[in-house]
Amino acid sequence: ADHNYDYDVLVIGAGPGGYVAAIRAAQLGLKTACAEGRETLGGTCLNVGCIPSKAMLHASEFFDAAKNGAMKELGIDVEPKLNLDQMHAQRRDAVKGLTGGIEGLFKKNKVDWKKGYATFQDAHTVKVGDETVTAKDIVIATGSSVTPLPGVEIDNDKGIVVDSTGALELPKVPKKMVVIGGGVIGLELGSVWRRLGAEVTCVEFLDEILPGMDGDIRKEARKIFRKQGIEFKLSTKVTGVSVKGKTATLTLEPAAGGDEETMEADCVLVSIGRKPNTDGLGLDAIGLETNKRGQIETDHDFRTKVDGVWAIGDCIPGPMLAHKAEDEGIAVAENIAGQTGIVNHAIIPSVVYTWPEIAGVGLTTEEAIEKMGGDKKAVKVGKFPMLANSRARTNHEGDGFVKVIAEAESDRVLGVWAIAVPAGTMIAEAAIAMEFGATSEDIAYTCHAHPTHAEATKEAAMAVQGKPIHF
Ligand code: FAD
Ligand code: NAI
Numbered sequence: 001a002d003h004n005y006d007y008d009v010l011v012i013g014a015g016p017g018g019y020v021a022a023i024r025a026a027q028l029g030l031k032t033a034c035a036e037g038r039e040t041l042g043g044t045c046l047n048v049g050c051i052p053s054k055a056m057l058h059a060s061e062f063f064d065a066a067k068n069g070a071m072k073e074l075g076i077d078v079e080p081k082l083n084l085d086q087m088h089a090q091r092r093d094a095v096k097g098l099t100g101g102i103e104g105l106f107k108k109n110k111v112d113w114k115k116g117y118a119t120f121q122d123a124h125t126v127k128v129g130d131e132t133v134t135a136k137d138i139v140i141a142t143g144s145s146v147t148p149l150p151g152v153e154i155d156n157d158k159g160i161v162v163d164s165t166g167a168l169e170l171p172k173v174p175k176k177m178v179v180i181g182g183g184v185i186g187l188e189l190g191s192v193w194r195r196l197g198a199e200v201t202c203v204e205f206l207d208e209i210l211p212g213m214d215g216d217i218r219k220e221a222r223k224i225f226r227k228q229g230i231e232f233k234l235s236t237k238v239t240g241v242s243v244k245g246k247t248a249t250l251t252l253e254p255a256a257g258g259d260e261e262t263m264e265a266d267c268v269l270v271s272i273g274r275k276p277n278t279d280g281l282g283l284d285a286i287g288l289e290t291n292k293r294g295q296i297e298t299d300h301d302f303r304t305k306v307d308g309v310w311a312i313g314d315c316i317p318g319p320m321l322a323h324k325a326e327d328e329g330i331a332v333a334e335n336i337a338g339q340t341g342i343v344n345h346a347i348i349p350s351v352v353y354t355w356p357e358i359a360g361v362g363l364t365t366e367e368a369i370e371k372m373g374g375d376k377k378a379v380k381v382g383k384f385p386m387l388a389n390s391r392a393r394t395n396h397e398g399d400g401f402v403k404v405i406a407e408a409e410s411d412r413v414l415g416v417w418a419i420a421v422p423a424g425t426m427i428a429e430a431a432i433a434m435e436f437g438a439t440s441e442d443i444a445y446t447c448h449a450h451p452t453h454a455e456a457t458k459e460a461a462m463a464v465q466g467k468p469i470h471f
Pocket of ligand 1: 012013014015016017018019035036037038042043044045046048049050051053116117118119141142143144164165185277280281312313314315320321322323324325353
């Protein structure tokens, strides 16, 4: 029998996955609501993630350029003075503007915001606060939160042992900051406070920073950060942090085991990864289990094992990235509406928004060789240094390189990696090229405007053929 539901679609969570799914569902003519427990829409990304971190990165870049002599080199003499309160105020403004913007988009598209945290009663019913809401289809887009380090207590209010949220709003520049984890958050937020004057040491469990990225890129990135003044302690694990007064004492141990040492800091950032928000959602009520990592498994259409329940974003497997969540949000809404929504998970760019930026899409060199059964000759790599790119050089932005990885036999591009000031923007053309099944020759013979950093991608593609012009 046909049911009379309150809504066609209810989305749980209003992050980049959820709010995009809700808007797309409404655009497709479905009666849609979105439950969100936070005071503002936009999820982790807009409130405490992508946006506020970029606001602090951008502002601190200017301060650093004024302070470290980069502006002087360009003929601009300045004596910068940090006004941290104003820097935080412009960060809060950016967040307020964008989260308010989503509220406007909800109104415009007639998406009802159900304020509160949702828990399942059955597969078509959730409770949001005191309200019961029913829907034919429910999308779980509850996102992720910080992975705690066992035995280490985070207190963002005190600003001594913090997670990324606390590290965005430190009321003063720490003298000595230790970052636990050489991943994306550690390097981005470590860079912010290094630029503003903190001494930063990054402790990483593995033998290299930025796991998952191309090997060359990881090594070069560390060299660049080292040059900027960030210290690294690799192959080291943090076994505990204790706080006395205003000082934190960390205990460290070689990853392979061995003698313990200690280190003091006035600020410790715990950034060892994020975990899916799947507890407290009442998944037992609908008989939905999570995998070992707490994620909800779905099929290619984002359907869970329970009929009418779908899941997207950080709470399902795959990279925990806003654009991946957004694309899944569009696809799930299209699938619910009976269309064909697809996300190509093989081509999701990732970007670290440091100076210079670090970006990649597709396979790393190591993955490409593995895919070819370990045959190094089956993979061709072309590299082009930013120092040989006229625009980067003119701008004093010579650090980094672009690397194009292609299958030797077909010349098809398997991956592109870059360290360059605008690498995040540059990687978009690589993603498009790969979506269209481009060969390195296709990129090499595409006219790129001069002088742009993007010419380095063209020349790296020419290098796959063995013949760049400028290097
Ligand atoms: P989220 O954004 O986490 O949103 C989920 C929402 O669901 C939350 O608002 C939560 O309150 C709500 N919720 C949870 N449970 C319930 C419930 N039961 N009922 C109602 N609501 C609920 N990614 C990038 O791509 N680029 C970046 O530059 C970037 N920078 C980042 C910087 C930092 C410091 C951090 C922490 C993350 C960053 N990320 C970045 C990752 C990005 O924020 C996430 O990948 C993205 O937000 C995931 O979107 P989502 O919609 O799946 O979940
Ligand atoms: P991460 O997974 O990127 O990095 C965590 C690092 O900590 C790893 O290198 C890991 O080896 C190390 N580590 C784990 N346990 C450790 C220990 N005990 N001691 C020392 N090192 C340890 O996680 P991070 O930086 O917390 O970020 C979480 C997620 O947020 C990212 O995976 C990413 O998906 C997302 N994000 C994305 C951004 C972007 O796209 N620019 C920016 C910030 C976050």
